[in-house]
């Protein structure tokens with residue numbers, strides 16, 4: 001019995017949400033008196049032994065090139081076989097796009113209980129009870145999992161990453177891989193900007209900005225902070241900004257350290273994609289805008305007056 005943590009990678013580099021999943025998995029293993037190991041699929045450029053610093057003793061790898069790109073069905077088959085081979089009784093995912101698309105399939109395949117969107121460590125005092133977000137982060141549920149194999153998909157930013165001295169042993173797992181049905185024929189990369197899904201800082205604009213011609217100040221502020229830009233769905237639907245910037249229930253769900261929302265009302269569907277941000281700053285001219293309820297800091301004011309002042313202040317700060 002062990003804890004197996006799925007490590008997500010893109011183009012050979014480990015995604016940052018995997019570090020959190022590794023620390024979480026290592027902690028749960030310690031609580032249960034088990035060993036924790038990581039599992040990574042595809043070819044990797046990063047040094048896997050270095051992942052020992054997140055508390056895992058071993059990294060299993062299935063390094064076949066067919067696994068370089070996500071095919072949820074194939075990943076489910078390979079991870080399912082790895083669970084059986086390694087005798088894992090708990091599988092931890094980050095509740096990222098990959099985690100979301102694979103964890104539920106894996107649960108069905110292994111007849112395992114799944115807690116998707118977990119936000120805390122399991123309570124082992126009366127079984128195995130995990131706290132999770134429900135209703136787009138509006139409430140919590142406590143889920144008791146009683147199956148022999150359990151799966152947790154941990155919400156990004158729900159568990160603190162800490163490091164220690166440690167080197168993990170890397171072991172190739174010999175697992176047959178079924179032919180992927182998904183073929184990646186081309187990849188269009190957004191260059192020159194911080195990728196939104198990975199960004200620590202995000203500056204986001206809504207319909208309050210009146211039109212695409214006013215995005216200059218959003219981009220300038222984002223550039224100064226080294227932040228990614230995002231927008232509400234209303235803005236993407238109006239073609240003011242590209243759809244890959246749209247965050248929320250039907251867009252990208254993000255969990256940066258700082259989310260600055262400018263001229264966005266804070267509809268529940270928008271909040272669903274950003275309410276896991278560590279710090280939320282809201283700039284809105286309407287003091288009754290619902291977003292202020294979710295804000296750590298709020299500025300009631302006209303974005304066209306407030307944002308240039310913030311830009312000036314950041315410039316001043318950076319010049320010292």
Ligand SMILES: Cc1cc2nc3c(=O)[nH]c(=O)nc-3n(C[C@H](O)[C@H](O)[C@H](O)COP(=O)(O)OP(=O)(O)OC[C@H]3O[C@@H](n4cnc5c(N)ncnc54)[C@H](O)[C@@H]3O)c2cc1C
Nearest residue numbers: 206207208232233234248249250263265269270285286303
């Ligand atoms: C099924 C479904 C799924 C959805 N999914 C998403 C989703 O994933 N993401 C998403 O964002 N939305 C989603 N929506 C839409 C959502 O309900 C809202 O309509 C949308 O988020 C509103 O965008 P907004 O806040 O930019 O615009 P508005 O609601 O028009 O709000 C504009 C805000 O700007 C403020 N403002 C105006 N002028 C200024 C100014 N000069 N300075 C400062 N503030 C100003 C206003 O006070 C207002 O609060 C979804 C809706 C449905 C029904």
